[in-house]
Amino acid sequence: MARAETSSTWPETADNRLSQIYDRAPHADGRFWYSVVTTGVFCRPTCPSRRARPEHIRFHDTLDEARRTGFRPCRRCHPEQPSAVVRDQALVARACALIQAAEVPLSSRALASTLGVSTSHIHRLFNRTLGTTPGAWARASRCRPDEAA
Known part of the structure; x- marks a missing residue:
């Protein structure tokens, strides 16, 4: 009965979890995992793969529980690695550090090449994460009054 204590906002029922999987709800990532009996894989709730039929889905509270099913980790969502959001934030943080360290x-293009991604990808990540472009962020970081002194 510990699940009822964890969150009153999102009760962890099977129907709720199923709707979170079908919605690919980002807030569900890391809260539970699921396996698909017909494919033999386990995934995170935000997995972009084709949606399984409800009767083929089994829910797991922990990653270890999902591993114990004997199924393999999904090759699309990589449930054993950090989530895409965490990886994107880390990439933007690396980009910001490179921008600040540059003479x-x-x-x-040079920033994207250094990070090993495309220019459009780094622009999308900056917009999604910081709400601005790399160039605008660089100009704003160079103009900080506390660094001028």
Whole structure:
């Protein structure tokens, strides 16, 4: 009965979990995992794979519980690795550090090349994570009044 104590906002019922899987709800990532009997894989709730039929889904409270099913981890959502949101935030943090450490302003192309991603990808990540472009963020970080003193 410990599940009822964890969150009154999102009660952890099978129907609720199923709707979170079908909605690919980002807030469900890391709260539970599920396995699909017909494919023999276990996934995170945000997995972009084709949605399984409800009767083929089994829910797991922990990653270890999902591993014990004997199924393999999904190759699309990589449930044993950090979530895509965490990886994206880490990449943006690396980009920001590179921008600040650069002697001369980096172009978006040079920044993306250094990080091993495309220019459009780094722009999308910056927009999604910080709400701005790499160039605008670089200009704003160079103009901070506390660093001018």
